[in-house]
Amino acid sequence: MSKKTSLADQTPTGFPLPSGWTGDVTEFDPRATPGFGGKKADGKKLLTLRDRALDDLQERLYAAHHGESGGRSVLLIVQGMDTAGKGGIMRHVVGNVDPQGVDITAFKAPTAAEKRHDFLWRIRKHTPAPGIIGVFDRSHYEDVLIHRVHGWADATEIRERYTAINAFERELTEAGTTIVKVMLHISRQEQAERLMERLERSDKHWKFNPGDVDERQHWDDYMEAYTRALRATSTVGAPWTVVPADRKWYARIAVQQLLLDALEGIDPQWPEADYDVEEQIGRLRETMD
Numbered sequence: 001m002s003k004k005t006s007l008a009d010q011t012p013t014g015f016p017l018p019s020g021w022t023g024d025v026t027e028f029d030p031r032a033t034p035g036f037g038g039k040k041a042d043g044k045k046l047l048t049l050r051d052r053a054l055d056d057l058q059e060r061l062y063a064a065h066h067g068e069s070g071g072r073s074v075l076l077i078v079q080g081m082d083t084a085g086k087g088g089i090m091r092h093v094v095g096n097v098d099p100q101g102v103d104i105t106a107f108k109a110p111t112a113a114e115k116r117h118d119f120l121w122r123i124r125k126h127t128p129a130p131g132i133i134g135v136f137d138r139s140h141y142e143d144v145l146i147h148r149v150h151g152w153a154d155a156t157e158i159r160e161r162y163t164a165i166n167a168f169e170r171e172l173t174e175a176g177t178t179i180v181k182v183m184l185h186i187s188r189q190e191q192a193e194r195l196m197e198r199l200e201r202s203d204k205h206w207k208f209n210p211g212d213v214d215e216r217q218h219w220d221d222y223m224e225a226y227t228r229a230l231r232a233t234s235t236v237g238a239p240w241t242v243v244p245a246d247r248k249w250y251a252r253i254a255v256q257q258l259l260l261d262a263l264e265g266i267d268p269q270w271p272e273a274d275y276d277v278e279e280q281i282g283r284l285r286e287t288m289d
Contacts, residue, residue: 080184
């Protein structure tokens with residue numbers, strides 16, 4: 001990093017996708033660090049440096065709408081191939097704010113009961129309440145990614161789901177939710193190395209799933225599925241950002257920056273007291289005699 005460029009001036013951006021994007025996710029370098037000119041140590045310092053700002057904004061969001069029936073919220077949607085670093089985002093970015101103001105949902109395969117409803121039914125139940133940062137560790141996008149790759153839904157059904165997703169997200173934004181959508185973009189080689197590490201270390205065996213190796217056989221199909229999904233659902237109100245994920249430290253500061261941008265855009269304010277402060281000070285002092 002240049003001596004003239006301080007950490008405070010760094011703005012890791014990932015690769016934001018505009019509405020109507022027509023590119024291909026494979027065009028993005030998974031090892032790139034757009035918006036950041038530092039090294040790993042600098043990235044870790046920046047993550048710590050901005051923790052306080054993120055925590056303050058999250059507390060203000062929670063306080064501004066605590067107990068209200070309406071108000072603003074944030075929904076962070078994190079998608080990515082296995083080992084892309086979703087867990088690290090939960091621990092090192094989301095995990096650094098007050099847990100009472102965060103609602104994390106890790107969507108697994110739908111249950112038999114959930115399958116009796118449309119694919120968005122279980123998603124709607126976990127959208128964030130006013131004042132909350134909701135986080136989806138995987139999401140409704142699984143229903144247009146894995147379903148496309150494995151042929152569980154035909155092309156017509158997938159297109160209908162894109163339309164339903166856009167309508168659903170538009171409803172959320174109109175109701176006051178700022179949506180941050182992130183694709184953690186990892187390379188096939190980096191994924192192989194991370195999977196191998198899980199096999200070579202006994203303390204990581206619990207994280208390994210033999211099915212992950214099976215899914216690697218469909219890598220190109222997944223990249224095509226991501227490309228099509230991002231093209232169809234990167235909208236003005238809910239755009240996607242492709243975040244290079246081969247460098248875990250970069251992915252974390254980029255997602256942190258996206259959350260900061262979302263909260264600064266909302267600019268939540270501390271609520272005014274609904275009581276006479278001076279009167280309550282006097283009452284309290286009387287109990288101190």
